[in-house]
Amino acid sequence: MSEFDSGTPLSDRVLAVLAVRLDPTGFVRLSWDRDLRITGEMARAAMALVDATNAGRERPLLVDMTGTAALTREARMTFSRRCSASRIALLGSSPVDRVIANFALGVSAVPVPTRFFTSEPLAVAWLTDGAVGT
């Protein structure tokens, strides 16, 4: 499991464990490193990057959390705040991913439609077309 090195400047540390990019089909993809314990600080940085990418617009957000080791309570609280994402698809593959995703969905009240997927095409379809399926 990787952890943030508190001595590294925030932007570098965040860039080291996540990636945010705008997909040509119109949604934003946020990808986390595997085996990561996502903290509140990381969550805030990720949301800031997503907002910066959207530049005042609202777009669907695909969060690839496959292989995430843990999600702290503070991180879950951070994700429960409204950002520039119009809807959020959480993408994972293992039972661990599912448990973590559903903690994020169930314990905190999410501000926009949010669902967990194990299939990326279905996730993208739900994000872009509103199609239902997991």
Add this chain to the structure above:
Amino acid sequence: MAPSAPDPHDGRLEQLVELVVALASGEADARMEPSPASDEIDAVIVGINMMAEELRALNVDLEARVAERTQQLEEAQLQLRRLALYDPLTGLANRTLLRDRIDAAVARAERGGAGTAVLVLDLDGFKAVNDSFGHAVGDLLLTEVADRLRSSVRATDTVARLGGDEFALVIVDASAEQVLALAERIRSDLQTPVLVGGHSCWVSASIGVCFPVRGLDADALLRDADTAMYAAKSGSRGGVQIYEPAMHAAAVARVRLAEELREAIAGGQLEVRYQPIVDLGSGGFAGAEALVRWRHPTRGLVLPGEFIGVAENTGLVTALDRWVLDTAVAQLARWRASGLGSAEFALHVNVSPVELRSPGFSDGVLACLAQHGVPPADLLLEVTENQMMGEDAQTLQALDALRAAGVRVGIDDFGTGYSSIGYVRRMFVDVVKIDRSLITGLDTDPQQYRVAAAILAIVRAFGLDAVAEGIETPEQAEQLRALGCRFGQGFNWGTPLGSDALIESLTTRQCQRPSSDAPEVGEPLRRTARMPDDDGVLAN
């Protein structure tokens, strides 16, 4: 991607059981690292880890909330305690806390500690401040007085507000001399004028001091200090009085007298006598002053001097004044119908300052006149000079309303106060009654003669009529007439009369000493502050 089936021998399930046992036994920080397999067992491990973290966070939140609520509760309790034990206006102890402090001080003294004293203090002149400048200024004055009292005593002593303008102090570890010196110092401190709300307020204090004796509780000590305070108040204003057992007996007697007076007013034991007021020029009766008498069923005649003070202190004076007014006005109506006709005649009735200030007083007087068909011009209300001190808005409003309707107002006992000239300069007075102390010896003492002449000149200068009280000889009557005094009353024309005797004198004798159906013997030697009482009994 489906995870591979868990190896039942990798030990994670056993570790998971240990984790659950640890959490169940209160190890809130217990966690288990999932394996790289990320299979269902890891999912359960991660789920339990997250639930444990959630529970710990909720617990922390709960504890924070409990701490916050506990603090709020403590603050509320403190606030309740303050409300229950302290006076909200001044922040001084209230009666409940005072009792506790007295009991504690007395217990300590009885165990061999130094002396303790309970003081009750009442402000003189506070009502006038309240009436004149309003309650806001009155409250500021009370706050300032509280500050002065606080700064006069030590931290071990207690200052309390009993209510209104009454305060109490518990002094501990002090000799009687030190307590009395403190009382004098407080009295002196309070005499310094207080500047509140732009007004300079002058008050003084009457202080009763009680030194505890074994066996008396806080209530008894407060009662005794209160009794001493009333004794101080009835003497010279701003005095200090130590409680003596005889005072208690006197206080009990006053309470009993008040109860009897209440019955007397309702039970027909009171009667009105009329003292003629004579036109010094013609010698004819120009009017009469109504004087109340109490025929007590067992004690005989009780002098007004004995019960007026009690009536004023208990509020019975209102009922008393109304009874006298109604009885006298009804009598005047009967006189008018049975011989007096429409001849000029003024009925003088004394009125208490408490009554003057009470709402609806002027309406009540005018209603009484209307009920008996007596014109307002027939009535003259007498107010003792000292009683007009307050000159509050309500008093002046009542006097204005009455005078506008035709009722006249006279200052009684003129010359005994210290603002006499000030009153005649104001516009709410028609008649001045010159106190007997300025008339006595007029015909034998040249100095007294010059003083009377000067006062009459002043009264005349303001265009007012004068009535000289306490005229004892024809020589005095003549001298006063020569000095320009228009009216007189006193022993020279006899004692107060019953209603039949007065009308008989009025119709059969124009200016001679009247006969009497039941004359009272002798000219009065003493009058009450509020109500003149030319009561013959005193002369016997």
